[in-house]
Every structure is written in C-alpha cells, then in structure tokens.
Amino acid sequence: MPNNQFKKSELYSFITGKASTAIARRLQKNFKQSGLDITIEQWSVLYHLWKEDGISQQQLCESTFRDKPSITRLVDNLEKLKMVKRVPSKDDRRINMIYLTPEALKLQEQSMQLANQTLNEALVGVTNGQVEIAKEVLQQVYENLKK
C-alpha cells in the first residue's frame, strides 16, 4: 500500500524543499555578513576536503551529491579563488587530486561555526527528539532515491 499521508495542500513544501532553500539562503547571508566570500556550493566542496584533503573529483561528486560537470566547474571557481589546487595523480593519469590551499584551511573554523549557528537558528522551537526523527526520514528519502 502506498504512503498516502500527503494531502495536496502539504505536498508542495515537501517536494520543493522550501526548508532547505531557507537554510541555504540563511547560511549564505550569514557567510556574507561575516565577510566570508564564498558560495554555499563552494563551501560544500571545501567541507569534504576539510574532512579529507587530496581526494579526486569523482569522490567529490559522490560526497557532495553533485554530477561531474558541476564539480568540474566548482573546482574551476575554487581554483580561481585560490582555495584549491588540482594535482594530477601519478598512479592514474585520468585523475585529479584536489588539495586545499592554506587560504582555504583558514576558513574552516569560522565557516563551520557559522553553519552550526545557522542550524541553531533553523531549529528554534524544535525538540531534539523531533530532529532525530526528521533526520531519519530525510536520510531514508535520500537512500530511497539516490540510485
């Protein structure tokens, strides 16, 4: 039996992701107000490089949930900003390993703090238990559809 718990009036927000749009806009605004001049998409690439520096573009595709052309261009722009460097792999000449610059390392602490702050702004009035369940649902949705 299909999950028919969505009435028409409630379908829209879920499908169009108004909440995550709102979070993204707020994070971008918080970056800007703190003088952090990167886009949230660029930040999402840096985020994974901070966790593990020197990974391939392909790995960035998987962890950021973006396609190859998107990563090519995000890395292009991050390179122009002198935040990352493409280093051809010696083992496999098809692969670019992406490394952070010292410039990018400096942004980690402040931007992560702003990301956490943004989430706190987003979750005012929501209990820990509710957040736990929401995370489970969103994770399941992702698993169901990522393919």
Place this chain on the structure above:
Amino acid sequence: MPNNQFKKSELYSFITGKASTAIARRLQKNFKQSGLDITIEQWSVLYHLWKEDGISQQQLCESTFRDKPSITRLVDNLEKLKMVKRVPSKDDRRINMIYLTPEALKLQEQSMQLANQTLNEALVGVTNGQVEIAKEVLQQVYENLKK
C-alpha cells in the same frame, strides 16, 4: 540554550538538502519518462495557478518562495511554452495577472499524479507518524528562517 544536536558528520545533509535534491531529481525524471516536458520549477508555478488562476507575479513570489526576478523569468519561459498568459490588471497598471492556458490545464492531473507517485517512492519504509513529525520540523524551519 542552542540546539546542539548536530554532530559534524550529520550536519552536511541537513544543510545542503540532499533529500530535497533527490526528490527534485526524481520528479524531473518521472516527468520526463511520462513525456511531460516542463521543469519542476515551472511546475511549481503551475501548481499554484491550478489552485488559484489569475494571480499576480508578486503572489507567485510568495507562494513559490522565489524572488521577483525568478518569477519574471519563469513566467517568461512558461509564456514561451504557451502555458500561461500575462494580463495587465485594469485596477493597478503595475500588476500582471497570470492566467493558465487550456494547454496548462491539461497537465494538471497527470503531473499531480506523478508528484504523488514521486513522494511515495521517496517515503518507502517511512511510517506515517515519522512523516508527520518530519513535516512539522520542516515547517518550523521554514517559519524560523523565511524572514
């Protein structure tokens, strides 16, 4: 006290909205497979016009959670596709009232059915109770941040 329930490893998906990205991609794919040749952004505009035809671009901004330039261009493209028509208001000459064409009316049933189907695919393995809570959390996030 701030909500600190997010460990670093969990922050990314929530902030970047991987779940709603996945839903959007799947809906677009389902549209395409059924021969429906519109973008989900265009669909989101039609969605609100199906609920109430003949509203202003400003009203579309509010209901779709998009800014004015975005709506200008979505309406531009929908007009090119002969899905909507701009009709200048007689009462207030600044306002365009947006009306659906018969062409667009024909898409309503099929596309809404595909949207519901997409949500069902997304929510496999999720209980009604969990979905209720997830909706509440996302709604609260939206309220907190929409500004």
Place this chain on the structure above:
DNA sequence: GGCATATAGTTGTTTATGCAACCATAAAGA
C-alpha cells in the same frame, strides 16, 4: 598486443538562482 569497454574529467547548451540596479505606477504626506 589489440580491440572493446569502463572510468575520470571537460565542454556546450539551456534553465534557474541571487543580488543589485532600474523603470513605471500607486499611495502617502506636506
């Protein structure tokens, strides 16, 4: 070794977003 196939990355095109600046009209206030 040589050919088919898979993988990593790039490029082109169309569509959409975010922001700032702008134009036209309406409303408010002196």
Place this chain on the structure above:
DNA sequence: TCTTTATGGTTGCATAAACAACTATATGCC
C-alpha cells in the same frame, strides 16, 4: 498639487545545475 516613498515588475551579471556529447586514460578479454 507636488514630492517622497512604497510596490510590482524587468534587466544585467555571476554562479550553479541538468543533460548530452566529447577526450583521454585505464582495464578486461581474446
């Protein structure tokens, strides 16, 4: 009435996404 201000909409520019087509290198198989 005249000026200021607010509102509705458009345009320009930079960034990003989706998709298809492409290049280069690697791998598998005969």
